Amino acid sequence: MQKYEINIFKTKKISDRNFLLERMNIISDFKYPLIEEEDKNFYKQKLNESYDNLTFNQLVEHFAIHNKLTGKLNEDKKYLKEFALLLEDDEFDPFGHLQVTDKINEKEDCILRFGKGNAKIKHPYFSLPAAYTCPFADICKSFVDRNRKTFKSSGQKIMDTGDIRCYAASAELAYPAVQKHRWENFDLLQDFKGDIQGMSDLIERSFDYFGKNYSVFRIHESGDFFSQEYFDAWLDYIKKTPEITFYAYTKALPFWVARLDEIPSNFKLNASRGGKADELIDKYGLKNVTIVNTPKEAKELGLPIDVNDELAYKQDGNFALLLHGIQSKKSGLNPQAIKNQKLLKQMKQKIR
Numbered sequence: 349m350q351k352y353e354i355n356i357f358k359t360k361k362i363s364d365r366n367f368l369l370e371r372m373n374i375i376s377d378f379k380y381p382l383i384e385e386e387d388k389n390f391y392k393q394k395l396n397e398s399y400d401n402l403t404f405n406q407l408v409e410h411f412a413i414h415n416k417l418t419g420k421l422n423e424d425k426k427y428l429k430e431f432a433l434l435l436e437d438d439e440f441d442p443f444g445h446l447q448v449t450d451k452i453n454e455k456e457d458c459i460l461r462f463g464k465g466n467a468k469i470k471h472p473y474f475s476l477p478a479a480y481t482c483p484f485a486d487i488c489k490s491f492v493d494r495n496r497k498t499f500k501s502s503g504q505k506i507m508d509t510g511d512i513r514c515y516a517a518s519a520e521l522a523y524p525a526v527q528k529h530r531w532e533n534f535d536l537l538q539d540f541k542g543d544i545q546g547m548s549d550l551i552e553r554s555f556d557y558f559g560k561n562y563s564v565f566r567i568h569e570s571g572d573f574f575s576q577e578y579f580d581a582w583l584d585y586i587k588k589t590p591e592i593t594f595y596a597y598t599k600a601l602p603f604w605v606a607r608l609d610e611i612p613s614n615f616k617l618n619a620s621r622g623g624k625a626d627e628l629i630d631k632y633g634l635k636n637v638t639i640v641n642t643p644k645e646a647k648e649l650g651l652p653i654d655v656n657d658e659l660a661y662k663q664d665g666n667f668a669l670l671l672h673g674i675q676s677k678k679s680g681l682n683p684q685a686i687k688n689q690k691l692l693k694q695m696k697q698k699i700r
Contacts, residue, residue, distance in 0.1 A: 388412055391419065398425050404432040431522060433673070433686065460536060460554040461529050463569060469657045471564040476537075476571025477530045478516035479509075483574055484599040486510055487622035488639070490517035494531055496524065508676045512622070512639065515673035516570030530570060537578060547581030555585075560592060564661060567596040579603040586615045595661035597637060599623030605632055616661040640668045641684055643691070655695045 395408045398421065407428045411417050418424050463473045479491045487510040493499065499507040506513075506521050520527035540546035573579040579600065586594050595616035598604065604617055605628050611617065619629045619636040629636050637660070640646045646653050651668040654660060659667040672689045675681040 388417075391417065391421075394421060395424060395428070399429055399432075401429075401432055404428055407432055430518075433689065458536065458550070458553070459557050460533050460550065462554065462558050469566055469569075471562050471566065472558070473566035473569040474533070475516070475526075475530045475569045476534050476574070477527070478514050478520060478570050481534060481571040481574040482599065483572070484601065484623045484625050485514075485572065486599070486624050488512040488514045490514035492517050492520040492527060494527075496527075508678070510622075511679055512671065512681065513673065513675045513679070518673055519570070534571075540581075541575075542577065544577045544580050544584065547578060548584040551581060551585045552588075555589070560589075562592070564593045564595070566657065567594055568598070572596075572598050573600040573603050576603045576606060580607065583607060583610065583615065587612050590614050593661055595657075597660065599625065601625040601628040601634065604634070608632060618660050635664055636666050638666070638668050639671055641671050641681070642688075643670065646670070653695070655692055 392408055392412050395417075396405050408417075408424075411424075411428065460474065463475060465471050465473065477494070479485065479489050480494075482489060489509045490513050491499070491507045491509070492505060496505060498505050501507060506517055508514075520530065536550060537547060540550060567582060573582070573596075582594070586592075590612070593614050593616060595618065597618045597620045599620050599622070601619055601623065602625055604611075604619070617635065619634040621629065621636055621638045628634065637654070638646075638649065638651060640649070640651070640653075643653060646668040649668065651666060652659060653670055654667050655670075659665075670688045670692055671681060672685050672692055675685045
């Protein structure tokens with residue numbers, strides 16, 4: 349394994365993503381022979397012709413400079429294309445988890461890590477491992493092994509058990525540090541299994557450390573409520589913190605319904621359709637969100653499309669999310685997801 353830094357992304361575009369790219373650490377585990385210098389320019393040209401995208405072209409240049417191209421066109425294209433798509437998705441900030449990490453001594457402080465926000469959501473958030481903490485997920489459940497091993501069933505390092513690839517799992521696959529901190533959060537919470545007050549105290553201690561100079565907080569940029577006691581721990585803390593609006597997308601509807609009469613006004617829950625308990629949405633009239641493939645589909649359903657999470661916590665009506673992010677080849681959804689990703693950028697620019 350060799351660690352190195354991107355230092356060549358010099359674009360005129362001003363954005364948080366490019367600011368991060370200039371400082372970003374990448375772990376590369378390529379084990380192939382290096383391409384001979386005289387063949388490199390020709391190979392770079394072939395790669396760039398295979399996918400017309402600025403971020404992809406920048407990655408090709410960077411990997412060439414650091415001798416990290418494998419010489420296998422299809423393999424390089426697949427990896428760099430997926431990497432480029434992740435970097436271009438404003439929803440994900442690979443450095444969000446670093447806000448307080450360097451200050452924390454896990455053994456002494458025993459606190460959770462929070463992300464600091466990204467280009468999509470400007471407020472802090474909390475994350476857990478994708479899929480492993482989502483007991484009611486169905487159509488979008490994707491696993492990345494904690495030890496980053498290949499799944500025998502799929503022959504890949506990501507395993508999709510539903511029709512849609514979970515965006516949070518794609519991020520874990522691309523960024524080991526993100527996955528590591530999500531699992532550390534989960535491990536800390538598991539230490540308080542069976543102790544709702546202990547979990548709630550852990551959450552409170554983490555907020556005291558992180559600070560509360562914000563008015564909105566997202567629970568689970570990745571992951572979900574994995575047990576009733578964990579849901580109750582958040583509920584206990586939220587009731588004591590009326591100055592902050594907390595919100596979450598969730599498929600853990602049985603935990604929500606069990607406390608339906610106890611949800612305070614500053615706890616905005618959004619039932620994410622496509623789970624194992626969807627029947628509870630209509631039965632209890634839960635605010636909900638539907639993933640759609642196209643804007644036309646959202647229009648036919650009479651649902652506005654959210655582009656910056658504001659519909660999740662600023663209003664009480666149902667809404668839609670446009671499918672985006674890397675999708676599995678088997679699903680056949682990747683071309684539409686890429687198209688939607690560009691469309692979402694245009695929609696965000698119109699509301700700025």
